[in-house]
Amino acid sequence: MSRAAAWVVTIGDEVMRGEIVDSNKSFFSAQLLLLDLETARHVSVSDDPKAIAEVLREGAQRARFLLISGGLGPTRDDITTQVVAQTFDRPLRRDAATLEALRAYFASVGRTMTEGNAKQANFPEGAEILANPLGTAPGFALDVDGCTLLCAPGVPRELYRMMADEIMPRMRARLAGDGVVRAALLRTFGIGESALDHMLSDIGAGDDGVKLGFRTQFPDNLVRVVARAPDAESAEQRVRATLDRIRERLGPAVVCEGETPLEQIVGSLLIEHGRTLAVAESCTGGLIAHLLTEVPGSSAYMLAGVVCYANESKVRDLGVQPDALDRHGAVSESAVRQMARGVRERSGADLGLATTGIAGPGGGSDEKPVGTLWVGLATAAGVEARRYHMTRDRSRNKRLAAQIALEWVRRTLLDIPLPEGPFPRLGERPR
Amino acid sequence: MSRAAAWVVTIGDEVMRGEIVDSNKSFFSAQLLLLDLETARHVSVSDDPKAIAEVLREGAQRARFLLISGGLGPTRDDITTQVVAQTFDRPLRRDAATLEALRAYFASVGRTMTEGNAKQANFPEGAEILANPLGTAPGFALDVDGCTLLCAPGVPRELYRMMADEIMPRMRARLAGDGVVRAALLRTFGIGESALDHMLSDIGAGDDGVKLGFRTQFPDNLVRVVARAPDAESAEQRVRATLDRIRERLGPAVVCEGETPLEQIVGSLLIEHGRTLAVAESCTGGLIAHLLTEVPGSSAYMLAGVVCYANESKVRDLGVQPDALDRHGAVSESAVRQMARGVRERSGADLGLATTGIAGPGGGSDEKPVGTLWVGLATAAGVEARRYHMTRDRSRNKRLAAQIALEWVRRTLLDIPLPEGPFPRLGERPR
Numbered sequence: 001m002s003r004a005a006a007w008v009v010t011i012g013d014e015v016m017r018g019e020i021v022d023s024n025k026s027f028f029s030a031q032l033l034l035l036d037l038e039t040a041r042h043v044s045v046s047d048d049p050k051a052i053a054e055v056l057r058e059g060a061q062r063a064r065f066l067l068i069s070g071g072l073g074p075t076r077d078d079i080t081t082q083v084v085a086q087t088f089d090r091p092l093r094r095d096a097a098t099l100e101a102l103r104a105y106f107a108s109v110g111r112t113m114t115e116g117n118a119k120q121a122n123f124p125e126g127a128e129i130l131a132n133p134l135g136t137a138p139g140f141a142l143d144v145d146g147c148t149l150l151c152a153p154g155v156p157r158e159l160y161r162m163m164a165d166e167i168m169p170r171m172r173a174r175l176a177g178d179g180v181v182r183a184a185l186l187r188t189f190g191i192g193e194s195a196l197d198h199m200l201s202d203i204g205a206g207d208d209g210v211k212l213g214f215r216t217q218f219p220d221n222l223v224r225v226v227a228r229a230p231d232a233e234s235a236e237q238r239v240r241a242t243l244d245r246i247r248e249r250l251g252p253a254v255v256c257e258g259e260t261p262l263e264q265i266v267g268s269l270l271i272e273h274g275r276t277l278a279v280a281e282s283c284t285g286g287l288i289a290h291l292l293t294e295v296p297g298s299s300a301y302m303l304a305g306v307v308c309y310a311n312e313s314k315v316r317d318l319g320v321q322p323d324a325l326d327r328h329g330a331v332s333e334s335a336v337r338q339m340a341r342g343v344r345e346r347s348g349a350d351l352g353l354a355t356t357g358i359a360g361p362g363g364g365s366d367e368k369p370v371g372t373l374w375v376g377l378a379t380a381a382g383v384e385a386r387r388y389h390m391t392r393d394r395s396r397n398k399r400l401a402a403q404i405a406l407e408w409v410r411r412t413l414l415d416i417p418l419p420e421g422p423f424p425r426l427g428e429r430p431r
Numbered sequence: 432m433s434r435a436a437a438w439v440v441t442i443g444d445e446v447m448r449g450e451i452v453d454s455n456k457s458f459f460s461a462q463l464l465l466l467d468l469e470t471a472r473h474v475s476v477s478d479d480p481k482a483i484a485e486v487l488r489e490g491a492q493r494a495r496f497l498l499i500s501g502g503l504g505p506t507r508d509d510i511t512t513q514v515v516a517q518t519f520d521r522p523l524r525r526d527a528a529t530l531e532a533l534r535a536y537f538a539s540v541g542r543t544m545t546e547g548n549a550k551q552a553n554f555p556e557g558a559e560i561l562a563n564p565l566g567t568a569p570g571f572a573l574d575v576d577g578c579t580l581l582c583a584p585g586v587p588r589e590l591y592r593m594m595a596d597e598i599m600p601r602m603r604a605r606l607a608g609d610g611v612v613r614a615a616l617l618r619t620f621g622i623g624e625s626a627l628d629h630m631l632s633d634i635g636a637g638d639d640g641v642k643l644g645f646r647t648q649f650p651d652n653l654v655r656v657v658a659r660a661p662d663a664e665s666a667e668q669r670v671r672a673t674l675d676r677i678r679e680r681l682g683p684a685v686v687c688e689g690e691t692p693l694e695q696i697v698g699s700l701l702i703e704h705g706r707t708l709a710v711a712e713s714c715t716g717g718l719i720a721h722l723l724t725e726v727p728g729s730s731a732y733m734l735a736g737v738v739c740y741a742n743e744s745k746v747r748d749l750g751v752q753p754d755a756l757d758r759h760g761a762v763s764e765s766a767v768r769q770m771a772r773g774v775r776e777r778s779g780a781d782l783g784l785a786t787t788g789i790a791g792p793g794g795g796s797d798e799k800p801v802g803t804l805w806v807g808l809a810t811a812a813g814v815e816a817r818r819y820h821m822t823r824d825r826s827r828n829k830r831l832a833a834q835i836a837l838e839w840v841r842r843t844l845l846d847i848p849l850p851e852g853p854f855p856r857l858g859e860r861p862r
Contacts, residue, residue, distance in 0.1 A: 018460035021452060026446070040447075289738040307738070317748065
């Protein structure tokens with residue numbers, strides 16, 4: 001039987017009791033695709049030596065790479081290292097340098113090192129130690145008959161760092177015989193996944209060693225470029241050339257390279273351009289302000305937000321004319337323009353951003369159905385407003401509306417015109 | 432080899448490519464615990480017939496129950512039913528009633544039924560059909576030599592409903608020989624998981640057929656009560672009696688029975704008491720308004736929110752005295768009191784809720800370290816303010832602060848006093 005490229009194994013009672021939604025597995029698999037490796041199986045088991053040994057044996061027989069997270073901590077439940085040692089008959093050896101580093105760490109925080117912590121300096125004979133600069137549990141790599149085991153901690157922050165710095169390079173090295181793989185991601189917004197696939201159908205379709213892939217991170221879509229070549233320089237060059245072609249094709253729908261969220265991109269642009277922002281939110285209900293303030297340092301540019309759920313708030317806090325609300329309603333071009341202008345003028349911010357709409361499930365009418373959205377942006381140059389229609393549930397409509405609004409700010413700061421008409425195919429794909 | 436209680440299998444390329452974080456597995460496992468069943472293994476495979484058949488065979492040999500989600504849709508990738516039929520040698524039979532229901536559904540939405548849809552009326556011989564009132568893909572139960580397979584769609588909304596209405600009752604029936612199991616959950620806030628465990632250590636520790644379990648849903652902790660008895664009435668009675676004991680012990684730390692989020696509890700209480708709310712947010716940055724407005728119908732009680740990130744906004748939008756900010760700073764009792772009073776008076780709401788603090792990572796000082804939080808609540812009776820200290824990262828500090836603030840509203844509406852001093856052990860448990 002030929003080996004699968006990879007299995008992913010996560011270990012821990014908290015996973016098996018449904019206490020946490022295990023995102024490490026999807027993280028591992030998304031990373032493996034950047035090496036052009038498909039995951040054949042995800043398996044999780046509890047902190048039970050028999051169950052762990054079973055899955056380790058199965059994985060080592062059936063996969064080329066076995067990526068394992070969890071069970072490297074200091075408590076008695078953390079038995080991954082020990083079980084690996086027993087299963088593959090590699091006696092545990094205590095690593096002096098790791099032990100010394102642990103001792104120094106505990107001394108520096110004024111705590112005594114327990115035997116549980118010292119256990120974290122044990123590794124199966126023949127293992128390569130994988131540094132963990134963010135925690136006390138190092139990982140390890142171990143080659144056993146035809147399979148490379150890569151063991152990492154379950155704490156996501158520590159795992160992500162170890163994956164980038166320690167695991168990916170080792171996997172690349174072991175895959176070198178099959179050529180070199182390089183990859184990159186583009187974050188896009190405003191084009192549905194199937195439309196993206198169609199627009200880029202000629203890219204990565206030939207035998208030039210380039211493959212495209214797509215992943216939705218609602219409401220954005222990520223495009224993955226994977227290139228294979230005999231050497232690193234050519235692989236890198238293929239990735240770059242493909243990224244250029246995609247950027248040219250998609251134009252401003254590309255938000256950034258990588259996975260940086262839009263609110264962080266917008267924050268960096270505001271700092272770079274020396275601008276400040278204020279937000280008036282009706283249907284997004286505070287979500288835009290919440291997203292912006294998730295970014296450390298956002299107090300430098302985020303001056304104020306108004307969540308004007310009641311009409312009285314729109315009048316009192318933003319200076320919207322009551323007769324405009326009477327004539328056109330709160331979900332109208334007139335209202336959103338006055339909201340954007342009002343929040344800009346009252347806060348003294350350079351940009352005033354406003355949303356009003358009907359997130360659902362109630363509140364719709366024939367003229368203004370659920371999903372109706374108005375976005376407005378006031379700048380020194382004046383006020384712009386546009387209408388959109390969204391087709392998701394309340395929570396996703398709020399999320400999509402926030403993204404549309406933030407995308408306006410990004411485009412405005414970069415002097416990119418908004419597309420004619422609504423963003424194409426917004427909310428196209430029911431999931 | 433004795434059989435494990437349950438395996439959980441999820442099927443789909445989107446899982447194996449890391450496109451989605453698969454929450455169905457943790458949902459299944461949390462539900463299984465309500466039947467007093469531990470999950471021995473989670474496995475996911477792609478839409479590949481060989482891979483699916485392999486894991487079905489393994490699971491059916493090694494587990495009493497095999498819970499399966501995904502691959503019941505109408506497209507060519509959806510092959511779960513077909514693979515089950517082949518693997519266990521049960522020819523497919525088309526169910527006339529299901530076919531008729533599908534036909535009626537497509538006629539009602541004015542679409543033509545494709546052969547792909549008709550395929551959803553096929554079931555392995557001997558299967559019991561599980562109704563899916565929320566989608567076109569019914570599930571099925573199939574008993575094969577010592578194992579019960581339960582197949583459900585991968586769409587979470589459909590899966591949750593089918594689990595409650597179709598799968599849990601069938602599992603209960605098959606477990607009847609071992610006695611009857613009943614269970615319930617309590618949502619608690621303000622007591623850490625280990626402290627909870629300690630406070631309730633004498634409950635469910637005896638041989639009365641009652642077991643307790645704990646699950647963190649940051650920042651809340653859920654307590655699970657599972658009771659086993661010879662008959663349903665006794666099991667139910669044991670659950671109720673245990674819930675009463677826990678409620679008595681924990682007092683107002685119990686937010687509700689079940690998993691309803693706090694913002695929805697608060698919303699229902701506001702409606703019930705005929706009260707309205709306005710929010711002034713500094714360190715929570717719009718999150719409280721966002722949470723409140725996730726609840727459909729929240730416009731009935733949520734009048735306005737002000738995200739006063741800049742001091743100017745606190746003065747202009749809330750009437751905070753500039754000299755109070757000069758003397759005590761924006762993170763102070765004086766500021767939070769004025770914010771709460773200001774937002775209440777300006778909005779005309781019955782309750783004015785305010786937060787100010789240092790979410791981190793920057794902005795701390797010796798006197799006001801990162802994690803410092805002031806919450807204020809203004810009512811007709813006056814203004815109350817308290818200081819807390821939080822120990823998480825920026826995002827979790829915001830989330831915790833929002834929960835503390837919403838919990839104040841809940842307690843105020845129910846006339847429950849706040850605990851003396853800060854909520855015990857907030858942010859105690861680093862995860």
